[in-house]
Amino acid sequence: MWAVLAAVLGGPVALAAPSATPSAGAGAAASVESHTTAPQATAPIGDPTAPPMAAWGPATAVLPAEEQADRLSTDFQVQSDGSVIVTESIRWRFPDGEERHGILRNVKVRAGYRDSETQYRYYELTGVTVTSPSGAPTDIAISDVGAYRQIRVGSPSLTVSGTADYVVRFRLGRIVNDIGDGTAEFYYNVVDTSNGFPQRSVSARVTGPAAATRAACFHGPLGSTTPCEATPGATSTFAVPDLEAEEGASVLTSYPRDAFGDLTPDLREGDVDASSGALVSPDAARALGWLAIGLGILLPLLAGSLMGLLVWTRGRDEQYAGLTPGLTPGVGQVVPVVVGGPDPTVAVQFTPPAGVQPGMLGTILDEQVNLVDVTATLVDLAVRGHLQIARDDQGFLRPDDWVLTRTAPPATTGALAPYEQVLLDSVFATGERVALSQLKNHFKPTLDAVERLMYEEVVQRGWFRRSPERQRAGWVGLGSVLLAAGVLVVFLGWGPLSGLFADAGFPLSPFWVLIGGVVVTGLLVRALGRRMAARTAPGSAVLAQARGFERYIATAEANQIRWEEAQDVFSRFLPYAIVFGLADRWATVFEEVAAAAAAAGHVVASPTWYVGNWSAGGFSHVASSMDSFSTVAAGTFVSTPGSSGSSGFSGGGGFSGGGGGGSSGGSW
Template identity: 50%
Template sequence: MSGSSVRRGRRLAVLAFLLAAAVLLAGPGASARAAGDEGMDSFAAVYDLQPDGSMKVTETITWRFPSGAEKHGIFRNIVVRMGWNDEQDRYRYFDLTDVDVSSPSGAPDAFRVSDNGASKEIRIGSADELTSGTQVYEIHYTLHDVLNPITADGQPVTGTAPADTVELYYNVFGPNELTERDRVSVTVNAPTGSTKVACYQGVTRSDTPCQAASGDPARFSAQGLTAGEAMSVLASYPASAFGDVRPDVRQGSSGSSVGSAAAPAANAAAWLGGIGAPVLALAVMGTLVWTRGRDERYADLTPGLTPSFGTGATGDGTPSAATVRGGSTTTAVQFQPPKGVQPGMVGTIIDETANPIDVSATLIDLAVRGFLRIEENDSGGMFSRTDWTLTRLAPPAGERLLPYERQLLDGVFSSRGDTVRLSELKNTFASTLKRIQSEMYKEVVTRGWFRSSPQTQRGVWQGLGLVIAVLGGLVIFYGRPALSAVLGGGFTGGIALGVGLVLSGLIVWFLGGRMASKTAEGSAVLAQSLGFKEYLTTAEAGQIEFEEASNIFSRYLPYAVVFGVADRWAKTFADVARAAEAANQPLVMPTWYVWSGSTFPDFTSIADGVDSFSTTSTGTFTSTPGSSGSSGFSGGGGFSGGGGGGSSSGSW
């Protein structure tokens, strides 16, 4: 080989080494970008603190849409309502106003603001337009009452006590932010310079610091925030630079006032409307419930049966048979669950609601089917169970996950690896739970049990009822003075009209909850489900063959959890196990649930553990982090996700 060839080979080797080093230094984020993953290239926020305790916010977001994909835009969920000091009947409120959006890069910047649980969603973009690539969005809004008044010893101000400092302790992102953020910078302007600052990043309660610099302004930054990582900033200021700032803590109660005056004709019209509105609402809603709100049933078939396919079927292969509305559900014992109907679907068809217990039972069912293992972590007490370890397993061959089941598995494990403790999901899973429930409603529509989502069917009518009731309240509390000024004395009908509207709204709201009617197919599945519940409730040990007992116990236990009869099912199998032992055919204990007791597990202990798991996981899935007015610098310091407010993002 010539000398020049050797030199070229060396140069190529050095170049290859430098490229490899660059990829390694860039980390996993570079690989994600190369693969076209979605995320924020940068998030730059400016918080302008006002003397009244409010905060004017400007966010400049450089959003990277997936490579080759077109989306309508992005959304931002801004937390406006949080728990207060773990009190059940009080909450802290951050009023969000003055929203405005623009796009320097030219992306569609139409927006709407709507309620989304404890957050206000700012949805940016147009359903009629698409965008792609990398786009820049500039979002402006004001959050009120974000500052905490703090005493000299670091405690929240109560009553009329004076504040020594005023503190901003704010979650730039909450732990439910699943979007990757490459670069984050926050600038906090205030009437005076900050005296103390801190910044935290990571999972909830993490004390991992991010960059923070005090002064005027205070500056904070972080890099490479991944899905599930929160970021909180703290800045302390002299109280003298602000007014009498206080958190907005609410209980939700309201006062009332009555009294009005008007001309006789208006008085008669108001009374007529006040009396007639509830009557009209009752007549209209009663008719709708009778004609559309009652469940359909197959006219000439035994409850639980469906017409056969083939003869009499429609062109698309679905069964065709005469249907009627109304009538009671006749239940016949079913010795198996409805074919192809999972426990979560059974729970949803029975009460027309995808409850958190249905999600917990789905997770247990996935464990039974081999997708994960549930292991108790004993706290040390004889009977205490404080936590469970969930371990994701390789998908079993031939098993297919439904969309809501896959979203549940991914929600539990995706950002936490293949092993997670149930307690780690606390305060972080609520938004994922809503998405799972939404997929469950889609599934019952896909299966033809409802013509549209029962949640939507109820929500539309109950939303209308709420609007009518609120209108009535406005008439009572605000319309009366206006009518008095215009119409003069003698008017006593303003309250009657308002009360009539409130009653009308309540009628629409109550009867609207009965508008989620099942199709005839859905009613058949309901009858089968109730028949199977009857079996689980009344089954006797002598009816169960030893050879199939262990498999039946596990397969049917998630259904027993949904029906609330897990203890009865366990007692039945305790009798089966004793009979099998006496016949020298001991039953094989399940391996998908690992008991932590000091003795060998039996079916009762496993069922008790699963029942406890379902109850605990239901509370864990629905929990959201609270807020307090305490200093983030006291009591061992602050942590990520521990401040007020917070946000999450996504595209649509």
């Protein structure tokens, strides 16, 4: 009946358990709670006054018999402050032919105290960690199930089958009992009788702050007093026979009282079977809940409003008012500057912006220094006479390798920009002739330096007031800190912080509303912060010229190009076409130029900066080769050493078999 009721309600059913006190002779399944009074008798097996078995914890649906714990080994480290660190080593066998997500562990954190209807004893659960020696997913989600905390282990998106090993570790506070006769007892249910699965190879070890003077172990159904093997000592050991479903086991160790400090139990006001352990009064919990909900809603609204205002006032490009896009004021001319406005209509421009190299043009286009901007810069340096690029056709190196040879530029060549000089000098740092593959795993620091200098260059030219990369990084970093704070609070503060809202009466814990608000705030700051980089009015003018030149590369026709200028025009504009992603289209135009020239008996000269089989494909061959070169160079530049290329819940509830706390579980 209890399993059916649990299935109808969509989860485990928990009913209140009576309170009593254990002693060394108490049974494994006696539902009792230790305190400082003298031990009382436990309910014997079959006692008609004892509550139904399901009343001792969350009800368990019947699962296939082949699901079980093949091994359960539990280590207890009893602390002098009365807490215990529990380490459960579990080998879980999942149902044959079925895929599950992981396991469940139900840990009792609330228990009745001296038959009180207004107070309960609380065992604070902290420090939950899970590992899997077999490599199973170990994501953790902790929720309240009546008087228990349910630890759900596994990933909703990943499944496991067969058997899997888990190591579950947690701490329970104030669980040791002051018996009042000069001794203190640790009494714990290793397996409780509400557990719905067989448990094989069950063992336990208890280590205390002093050697145990006595040890006892009990196993069997609810109320059983059947003993199992127990050996007291500095580390007390317990061996439990194999347990069937609805059989449990409890262990007990006794110590001198002076081995411990204060053993006052953690008593709290409320119902023992409420959904969680409240840390504050219901009124305070509700007030804190409303505060958390308010912050969770207000933070994203404030972040969205403030970031939107900043993007509107400082994250939009400036433009010269009243001037044709692409033009700048003349000497002495004063032109007002406006922020934002519609995207300007640009006219075709037959040359790139004066003095703007391909790498700079790529940066002004998208406000970022991309790898293609760097590789296009290297091709541009070759076109300008600083090096030759050749495919390694000799078979010395890899088939896709390239050989770069430094050359003396023409005397009329202007000085290089700082980023160009660093790039050129770094490529040929080991000699005047270098294979691209020789730069692998060594060039990344140079690439970072070149990118940094390119950002500094666009600021020095007045196109941006600050480095767009630094602006984005600052806002993205702030958003990332907020996201990390939300995640950190979830992992480290879920247990204690969620307990603040235990009796608040909200259908959803305000804790999650607050965390959700922090996460959304971080995402908003990150997303809108990426738009904070803005061009100045001169930068917008250069952008309009670049867009006009891009239109020319995309629409140029062969009949617009003179035969005798074909090779020079093709080479000078090829690096820009690479940045625009139009190199193939640019080569196609010049193939038509070369064909028309050949028909008229004119031969178009091959580029001097590229060493390759010109007759095999002409301009298309050069363009495709440079595309391949850019791809290989990009991979080489970024390389570093060492790099290379629903099922429902099924499981049992918890049970106090005489000791404080207790564990059980299943799979999901």
